[in-house]
Amino acid sequence: MASMDASPSPARPEASDTAATAATAAPAGAADRPDVLGRLAAAGVAADASPRRLAEYSYDASNYRxxxxxxxxxxxxxxxxxxxAACRGTGTPLTGRGGGTSMAGNAIGPGVVLDFSRHMTRVHAVDEAAGTVDVDPGVVLADLTREVERATGGRLTFAPDPSSKNRATVGGSLGNDACGNHSVRHGRISDHVVELDVVTSDGARLTATGTGLRATDPADDASAARAAELADSLRALxxxxxAAFRLELGRIPRQVSGYHLENLLPERKLNIARAxxxxxxxxxxxxxARMKLVPKPASALLVCLGYADVVDAARDVTTILEFSPAAVEGTDEAIVETMRFRRGTDSVLGLxxxxxxxxxxxxxDDPASVAAEADRLLARLGENGRLVDGRAVPDLVERASLWRVREDGAGLSSxxxxxxxxxxxWEDSAVAPEDLAxxxxxLRVLMAEHGLGGVMYGHFGAGCMHIRxxxxxxTEEGRAVLRRFTREAAELVVRHGGSLSGEHGDGRARSELLPLMYSPGVLAAFARYRRLWDPAGILNPGSITAPDPLDANLALAGIPAREWRTSFDLRPLGAGGGSLAETDDPARAHGAGTDPWVHAVQGCIGVGRCRADTGGVMCPxxxxxxxxxxxxxxxxRVLQDxxxxxxxxxxxxxxxxxxEVLDLCLSCKACSxxxxxxxxxxxxxxxFFDHYYRGRLRPLxxxxxxxxxxxxxxxxxxAPLVNAVLATPLAKAAAVAGGLTTRRAMPRFAGAGEWRREAAAAGVLPPGDPAGSxxxxxxxxxxxxxxxxAGAAARVLAGAGESVACSADACCxxxxxxxxxxxxxxxxxSRAAQALDDGxxxxxxxxxxxxxxxxxxxxxELVHTEQARRVAARVRSFASHAADLAAAGWTPSPAQPLPGRVVLQTHCHEYSVFGAGTQRTALAAAGVPEVVDATGCCGVAGNFGFERQHYEVSMQVAENALAPALRSTPPGTVVLTDGFSCAMQVGQLDASRAGRHLAELLDPGRPAEAGSP
Structure with a gap:
């Protein structure tokens, strides 16, 4: 047995655990707040009731608030x-929450919300011999999988892998009976449960097992009595x-709607854990929770199949299932187009x-056998006549790219x-796989009748569709359409023998419609089952039994009409906004339709990818x-409120x-x-800051x-005088006067003519010279x-056959x-656009x-003219232009031999606007054999890391990627930092190294020096 005595994540600072109650005015309807908060405080439990915190937790990933x-x-x-106890004593509702990614509205509630994802995140033990893992409810699924594979040497893994696995928690997944991409092979999370330790609303600590119920602590007589009484009641139920449970429950692989009371049947041995x-x-x-583990396959191969539409794809599912696949996932073209639009054409590879x-x-077990099976599958599907194109995808980079399209479906489709x-x-209905087409x-006919379109993706192999x-x-009319369509869609899926929910649960979105799916007898059994467990009636009200109406508490209802004048053009591209805007003053258009500021901040639908530890840069x-x-x-969410x-x-x-909520935003742009x-x-x-600080004293x-x-x-x-002063104790006084930290090294200031001498030595042409390419x-x-x-960049461009004109008479x-x-x-x-628009x-x-x-x-987005748009379209970062030159056949020839290994710190703005792979492409063209990616924000992010109040967080951000990358490589390893901020952070973390710009590394004119000053 491998023991896990700590969370898989490193220790983090506790920034907001103090109670924030006394000075907070209670909103309307919160009469019980002082009492429940007083009881929590008396018990030593910190409860945050600050307005900001309540706004953050008013939403999950559903339509509700x-x-x-x-x-x-x-x-x-x-x-x-x-x-x-505090909630029971005051009759206050209590809602458990994990990653807050519920799309049905079952992670929000009107009373106290328990967020387990912050502290109760331990993997207690991995028992390889027994094939089990013991975990807290707040453990993120991807973290759990990583820990299990590490502890077992990659022999075992945790199977359930919903698309939100890098932020969804064990507790939340148990709440919804989540499944995942590989549910065709591994089923739902309920199929992997061994035991659950729970707390009931009357204060009992119980352990639900595959054969009954017991007190978690054998010495707890009260809980033991409660366990015996409850188990007897469940047997009687x-x-x-x-007959009703056998006929109506557990009929199809993804029947998640309602309660899983078939697990109480004698043939299921009173499996209360699964129930x-x-x-x-x-x-x-x-x-x-104690959960089952499964063997990790030795070899896996993705086969990607193209069809004319999702119905054709669904008709081939039964054939595919004959080949015993581990996963059969699907998506449509709208998601792929949005992925390419938002992240570039190379974001989807091998489709x-x-x-x-x-x-x-x-x-x-054998790669050759798996590849042969893929060939047989493609041949068989070709015989069916519906397949447009298909291919096996052995390349791991292409495979990751394709899976990301599927995994980001919920957000991309929004x-x-x-x-x-x-x-x-209606994003979570399910039928038997053979009925899916x-x-x-x-369903498409029904949507057309209501004037609705949709984006279809999901678990085709299990018959479960995620349709947005x-x-x-x-609008009130649109919300009425939601109600009418959802009821008719529920009637439709029931006619096809299906389930209202196949993974996300019923929640606020579908519980009202359960009478269409189940008989009155089964509905009465659901209500009785709930009362047996929760006689106080405080746990997550509004879902499953006695539900709220499906169109109550909608987040987009009740927003007052108001014109929010903004400097940025925030209109969506399809409405003429952004880089396609056609008006000189978008503020004049803000009163038409949905206000652009409102529309922009409502872009977040709560999928929570910003809470992921791995993949991408967001959110440092x-x-x-x-x-x-x-x-x-x-x-x-605070902006939405x-x-x-x-x-x-x-x-x-x-x-x-x-x-306050924007204070620690590094403005890295990674979220875009x-x-x-x-x-x-x-x-x-x-x-926001532009408006907030008008008429107010700004920070120094x-x-x-x-x-x-x-x-x-x-x-x-x-410059010589300034640099001399900064080398004295006066530097700290100057930093304090400017609101800067005294703990960060200051840069050397260059003389005004230095860059000109560099450019002249490189032979650049004057700014307006038409001969420059x-x-x-x-x-x-x-x-x-x-x-x-500047000189290095000019020489690299000249060495690539470019004639270089130089411009420096503007500021961005x-x-x-x-x-x-x-x-x-x-x-x-505006001045920059005028200076750079040369025809x-x-x-x-x-x-x-x-x-x-x-x-x-x-x-x-700030200058709404054709001139600005023309100039913006021509702009390239140095790395992106070098990558384009390399793609066109250019091979760099630096004056000094390139290193065998480079640590690559891609600037966040480079990453977000020009793409993550630009420097890597140029390095590959130059022949650098090994690149260690420090994927993540460096922590400085312009002014952020230099500000006194943000220094500690800036250094903690560096620990996400950059600092570990530096520690994992020898001191002499070159660190590539095109961003000046990144170079400053490298020097702060390791004074023996200095970050270099890509141009310095590729400079054909003179040997690279020890690094940037």
Whole structure:
């Protein structure tokens, strides 16, 4: 047995565990708040009832909004017992929550919310001999799988793998009976449950097993008596409903709707553990679980199949199932198009021809046998006549790319490339796999009758579809359509012998419709089952029995009409906004339809990818603090309450809650790419700060760092003096005066003429010279801190056959954008557009990636002219242009031999605007054999890491990726940092190294030096 004495995640700072109760005014309807909070405080349990926290936890990933009274982050089972007692004593509802990714509204509630994902995250033990794992409910599924495979040497794994596995927790998955991509082979999570430790609403600590119920602590006589009494009652319930349970329950693989009471039948040996799974927190609170493990296959191969539409794909499922696949997943073209639109054409690799696709996983012990089986499958499907194109995908990079399309389906489908929106509500129906094609064909007819479209994806092999539909939830008429359509869709799936829910549970979205699926006798048994477990009636009200109406508490209802004038053009592209805007003043258009600011901040639908530890860069602050307020989702939810004028967040642009929730946003822009819904929190933060600080005194750093280009114009003239002063104790006084940390090394300031000498030595042409095939834009940071990079970049471009014209007479306004000083930023960007619009289409190559991103993305969103759009379309980062040159056949020839290994720290703005693989492509073309990716924000992020109050978090962010990458490589290993901020952080973490720009590494004109100053 391998013992896990700590959480798989490193220790994190506790930023928000203190109670925030006394000074908080209770919203309407919260009469019980002081009493329940007083009881919690008396029991030593911290409860956060701050307006900001309540806004964050008013939502999950569903269509609903239900503000809680308070949020508790339990650390121990004793905390859970105290919270249950406080709620029982005051009649306050209690809702358990894991990752908050529920699409049915079963992770929100009107009373106390218990968030297990913050502290109760231990993997207690992995028992390889028994094939089990013992875990807390807050453990994230991907973390659990990683720990199990590490502890067993890759021999065993945890099978359930829903698409949200990198943020969904064990407890939440047990609540919904989650399944996953490989459920064709491994079934639902209920198939993997051995025992569940629970707390009941009357305070008993019980352990549900495969054959009954016992007290978790044998010495606990009261719980033992409760276990015996409850087990007898459950036997009686099953005995009185034998025929109904056998006929109506457990008929198809994904029948998740209702309670799984077939597990109480004699032939199931009173499997109370499995009967508790899928109860959505309405019966008991899970505080620990023992789960089964499965062998990990030695070899697996993805087979990707293209079809004309999803119905054709569904008709081939029965043939595919004959080959015993581990997974049969599907998606349609809308998701693929949105992926490519948002993340670039190379974000989807290896996709065969078609307009709908199935992803089939075959596995086995021998790779050759698996490959042969793939060939037989393709041949057999070809005989069926529906397959448009298909191929096996042995390449791991292509495989990961294709699976990411499927796994990001929920978010990608919410805001489509076409500009439309889609929503959950009927996203989780299921039928027998052999009935799937006919069901989908009929469902499309029904959708057309209601004037609705939809995005279809899901677990085709298990007959479970995740269909997001184009409801208009913003209008009363559209909400009426939601109600009518959902009822008719429920009637349709029942006619096909199916289930209202196949994985997500019934929650607020479908519980009202259970009478269409089940007889009155079974519904009465459901109600009795719930009362037996929860006689106090406090656990997760509104779901399954005595449900709320499916159109109650909709998050998009009741938002007051208001014009929110913004500097950024936030209209969706399909409405003429963003880089395709056609008006000179988008603020004038903000009164038409949904306000663009409202529409933008409502882009977050709660899928919670920003809470993931791995994959991408988002969200660095959450990875550092583990606090919901520091996730992109948490910030978006507070902004959503801001625009609705909620009781929790009422002050609009002056809201202290919004300012607080945005405080640790690094403005890295990673969310604009990594968030499946395309939330761009850096832009929202800039816009909000622009309004919030009007007429108010700004932080000192907004002047010292926000105005940095102005100061550099001065320091360049007296650089030797400035550098001399910074080498004395006066440097600390200067830092304090500017609101900066004294714990970070200051950079060396370059003289005003240094970059010009570098450029002249490289033989660049004057700015307006028409002979240049490319314009090299030397930005403020390069001029002020790294002038040698300007010469290196010019020589690399010249060595690639380009004739280089140089421009440096403009500023991108980045520092003013990041600090929310948008009037100045707009003026500077307007001048930059005028300076760079030379009547040509030649590329504008920018040395500093953050400045390149500002000119590419922020310029057209802040300056609403054709000139701005023309210039933005020409902008390239140096790395992206080098990658394009390499793709066209150029091979770099640096003056100094390239290192055998490079640590690559991709700047966040490069990552989000120009793509994650630009530097890697150039390095591969140059022949660098090994690249160690430090994928993640460095932590400095412009002004953030230099600000006194953010220094600690900036260093914690570095621990996400950069610091471990430095520690894992020898001291002499080259670190590639195109971003000046990244280079500063490398020097802070390891003074023996200095980050180099890609241009310095590839410089053909002179040997690379020890590194940038």
């Amino acid at each position: 239900v503000p809680p009274l308070a949020v508790v982050f339990p650390r121990t089972v004793e905390d859970v017992l105290a919270a249950v 099953a005995r009185e409903n034998l 508790l799974v899928g109860t959505e927190g309405t019966c008991a609170v899970v505080v620990r 065969p021809e078609g307009r709908a696709w199935l992803f089939v996983d075959l596995d086995g 805001r489509l490339a076409s500009g439309g929106e889609s929503w959950p509500g 006919d069901y989908l064909a009929d 539909i184009t409801y208009d939830l913003r 602050s959450y990875r550092a603090t583990r606090d919901e307020k520091d996730s992109t989702r948490g910030r978006a 801001m625009v609705r004028g909620a009781a929790t967040v009422q002050e609009g642009w002056r809201s202290e809650e919004v300012r 790419t990594d968030c499946p819904a395309g939330v761009d929190m850096a832009t929202y933060k800039s816009e 750093s907004h002047f010292s760092l926000g105005w940095l280009p102005r100061w550099l114009a001065l320091t360049g003239r007296i 490319v314009v090299l834009f030397v930005d403020t940071f390069t001029r002020g801190f790294r002038p040698q990079v 306004g980045l520092t003013w954008i990041s600090t929310g000083q948008l009037d100045t930023a707009r003026r500077l960007l 040509t289409e030649r590329p504008i190559v920018v040395v500093e990636p953050s400045c390149a991103a500002a000119l590419r993305k922020d310029l057209p």
